[in-house]
Amino acid sequence: MPVLARPVTVLETALLRRSLGASSAQRERCDHCHRTPLIGERIHFYGARDAEQLVCELCRPRRDSAPIRSALMHSPEHERAVRVLRDAA
Numbered sequence: 219m220p221v222l223a224r225p226v227t228v229l230e231t232a233l234l235r236r237s238l239g240a241s242s243a244q245r246e247r248c249d250h251c252h253r254t255p256l257i258g259e260r261i262h263f264y265g266a267r268d269a270e271q272l273v274c275e276l277c278r279p280r281r282d283s284a285p286i287r288s289a290l291m292h293s294p295e296h297e298r299a300v301r302v303l304r305d306a307a
């Protein structure tokens with residue numbers, strides 16, 4: 219049984235719980251199973267463009283119709299990732 223080098227304070231526990239709650243609230247979730255798809259997993263979108271419903275690969279067979287679009291699940295840092303730009307010259 220591991221023993222911590224020092225006891226965890228109440229403040230540390232509260233800050234950890236708050237940060238976990240904030241990060242999970244911003245995650246994309248499947249409309250059926252409420253699971254956050256894995257990075258690299260194919261995801262499907264149904265419904266209107268302004269009210270899209272995300273469906274994970276595992277729940278895709280539960281829908282009879284074709285999705286309006288499909289994509290790969292990216293990490294939350296994807297938009298901020300460093301990208302190679304093509305040379306303009």
Ligand SMILES: [Zn+2]
Binds near residue numbers: 250251253274276277
């Ligand atoms: Zn699902």
